[in-house]
Amino acid sequence: MARVPYLRREDADESLKPLYDRLETERKVPTANIFLALAGAPTQLDAFLTYANSLRAADLSPRLRELAILTVGHATRSAYEVAHHQSHGLKAGLTEEQLASVADFESSDLFDETEKAVMRLARESTLRVDVSEETWRAAARHLTDQQMVELSLSIAWYNSGVRIMGLLGIDLEDNYQTPFPNS
DSSP states (O other): OOSSOOOOGGGSOGGGHHHHHHHHHHSOSSOOHHHHHHTTSHHHHHHHHHHHHHHHTSSSOHHHHHHHHHHHHHHTTOHHHHHHHHHHHHHTTOOHHHHHHGGGGGGOSSSOHHHHHHHHHHHHHHHHSSOOHHHHHHHHTTSOHHHHHHHHHHHHHHHHHHHHHHHHTOOOOTTSOOOOSOO
């Protein structure tokens, strides 16, 4: 159960109308619970959206970004993160079989060397914060310096997101299924 109220458009002050317009234009409708909770801090929510959008506009491939995000979600056991990013993964070209294998990617033959290196980096950073030189270099062999920075920002950003969701007790919306088939 959420620790703060979900502030819906109809319950918000009229001055927040532009923020809800932005949410409905840039995000899924109905508005996700994470955004409704963050609407209680509208200045920060606006900046949150801008930063998240910048990650989506990065040079890093959407497929690798989503694999990193899903790995963060599985490593932290964030059902919310995984559920919300499965559709993004599909749009980025992942298959249903790959989505079901993210938690056990090391033993899967569904991911190539680059994808596994990115997922290892995401998992290690999530679980240990600092990453080994070996893990860093394995991913860096396949990506430019810019892409490595963008990947690092994405991993860190989504780690902050799962922690915000955990702290605020954000509920998974009814239209999402629990996404942990293999973990």
